[in-house]
Amino acid sequence: MLAELSPFNISLDVKRRLSKARYQHSLLAAQTAEQMAKSYGVDTKNAVLAGLLHDWDKDLSVDELVLKARMYGIEVPLQPESLLHALTAAISLPEVYPSLPGEVVIAIGRHTTAAPQMSRLDMIIYVSDIIEPSRKYHDPGFVEQVEELRIMSGPRSLEIVFTRSLCLTLAHLLDKQSYIHPVSIEAMADVLDSFGSSMDLADRGIYQQSRHVLGLARGLL
Numbered sequence: 001m002l003a004e005l006s007p008f009n010i011s012l013d014v015k016r017r018l019s020k021a022r023y024q025h026s027l028l029a030a031q032t033a034e035q036m037a038k039s040y041g042v043d044t045k046n047a048v049l050a051g052l053l054h055d056w057d058k059d060l061s062v063d064e065l066v067l068k069a070r071m072y073g074i075e076v077p078l079q080p081e082s083l084l085h086a087l088t089a090a091i092s093l094p095e096v097y098p099s100l101p102g103e104v105v106i107a108i109g110r111h112t113t114a115a116p117q118m119s120r121l122d123m124i125i126y127v128s129d130i131i132e133p134s135r136k137y138h139d140p141g142f143v144e145q146v147e148e149l150r151i152m153s154g155p156r157s158l159e160i161v162f163t164r165s166l167c168l169t170l171a172h173l174l175d176k177q178s179y180i181h182p183v184s185i186e187a188m189a190d191v192l193d194s195f196g197s198s199m200d201l202a203d204r205g206i207y208q209q210s211r212h213v214l215g216l217a218r219g220l221l
């Protein structure tokens with residue numbers, strides 16, 4: 001299938017491919033990404049495309065995902081299945097949409113684990129996936145923290161909103177004793193090293209908490 005690159009056509013393709021709830025999540029992630037892109041001076045079309053497409057492979061079964069990952073040479077044993085959908089989508093989407101911008105593909109590939117040297121678009125897609133308004137969480141503490149993130153998005157710097165998002169994700173995984181991908185730990189270290197010195201006084205609490213969580217996560221390596 002070679003599809004035309006317009007957000008409208010892509011949303012139809014996504015609708016056909018995903019469950020109703022996942023389609024709704026993708027639409028709202030795209031809308032949230034568009035708002036964030038406007039606030040932070042990032043290309044809005046790229047934000048919408050990446051938001052729409054970020055969960056392209058999320059409804060594949062585990063067997064289908066593993067097969068697809070192997071087909072594209074992704075090392076399956078090192079990846080929990082929940083992370084594979086981002087990697088397989090990033091490798092296969094340019095075949096479906098050859099004119100999809102490279103930066104959109106990269107943002108899709110980084111939306112689950114994040115990575116060092118995140119672009120502003122990468123950060124927007126990572127955060128939009130977490131804060132889009134239909135996304136439900138079970139842990140009441142996490143719900144409250146995501147609500148704070150929604151309020152921070154726009155008024156506070158993109159770097160601090162992303163840092164806070166990644167910190168919450170890592171802290172949540174630590175709490176549940178779940179697997180943390182090493183690249184997420186590298187991403188946390190990188191964003192703190194890159195932006196830590198330029199954070200203003202209001203951001204110091206988030207910076208210090210993120211450093212603490214990073215230390216705990218590194219202890220697992």
Ligand SMILES: [Fe+2]
Nearest residue numbers: 054055058112
């Ligand atoms: Fe995802």
Ligand SMILES: [Fe+2]
Nearest residue numbers: 025054055129
């Ligand atoms: Fe998602």
